Amino acid sequence: MSNGPSRIAEFIKKALFVDFVKGLSITLKYNVSRSITLKYPDEEKWVPDRRFRGLHTLNKDENGRELCVACELCAKVCPTKCITVIPMEDDTGRGIADRVAKVWKVELARCMFCGYCEDACPTRALRLGRDYELACLDLSCAVKEKDELLRPQSIPETIQGGFIVRSRFERTPEGIKVVPDLRMQKKRNL
Numbered sequence: 039m040s041n042g043p044s045r046i047a048e049f050i051k052k053a054l055f056v057d058f059v060k061g062l063s064i065t066l067k068y069n070v071s072r073s074i075t076l077k078y079p080d081e082e083k084w085v086p087d088r089r090f091r092g093l094h095t096l097n098k099d100e101n102g103r104e105l106c107v108a109c110e111l112c113a114k115v116c117p118t119k120c121i122t123v124i125p126m127e128d129d130t131g132r133g134i135a136d137r138v139a140k141v142w143k144v145e146l147a148r149c150m151f152c153g154y155c156e157d158a159c160p161t162r163a164l165r166l167g168r169d170y171e172l173a174c175l176d177l178s179c180a181v182k183e184k185d186e187l188l189r190p191q192s193i194p195e196t197i198q199g200g201f202i203v204r205s206r207f208e209r210t211p212e213g214i215k216v217v218p219d220l221r222m223q224k225k226r227n228l
């Protein structure tokens with residue numbers, strides 16, 4: 039007898055297709071909500087937040103001098119030993135000290151983007167930037183050397199990030215790249 043009212047409620051629910059209507063309303067809600075699909079790379083590109091850890095970048099000071107003093111701390115602290123630094127003497131003013139990196143390279147295939155290397159850097163020369171298109175067909179492009187890492191990345195430090203903007207294709211020495219249009223006023227949040 040105590041099951042009577044609940045059985046009646048169950049019957050009414052079934053008769054009125056309540057569960058079906060509930061499911062359909064969820065489907066319809068997603069039909070009219072804004073799409074979160076990213077039209078990458080043809081139309082849009084994600085600009086990661088500043089705390090994102092992507093490709094390594096080597097910084098210069100405001101006078102254009104290399105901040106890296108080739109102390110090798112980044113190479114020592116790296117858990118996968120994928121950084122190689124070979125120092126050399128240079129008193130031409132290329133760097134902030136008379137010791138600069140003759141070789142500074144990172145093997146990305148072994149890097150796990152933990153950020154230990156940038157934390158260890160005493161001169162803030164090294165940062166993990168926001169370039170994330172690192173896929174390649176062979177391992178040759180998985181090794182990044184000093185000259186490439188000294189070039190400014192496509193997303194400057196001053197941009198906060200964490201949004202999607204329009205993109206365009208650009209031919210660079212490393213091949214065709216998808217470049218975000220950072221002048222755009224209208225940004226789409228994720």
Ligand code: SF4
Nearest residue numbers: 116149150152153155
């Ligand atoms: S991010 Fe981590 S694994 Fe990659 S180079 Fe730096 S310390 Fe090594």
Ligand code: SF4
Nearest residue numbers: 106107109110112159
């Ligand atoms: S990047 Fe920084 S930690 Fe690495 S060798 Fe240069 S100064 Fe030293």
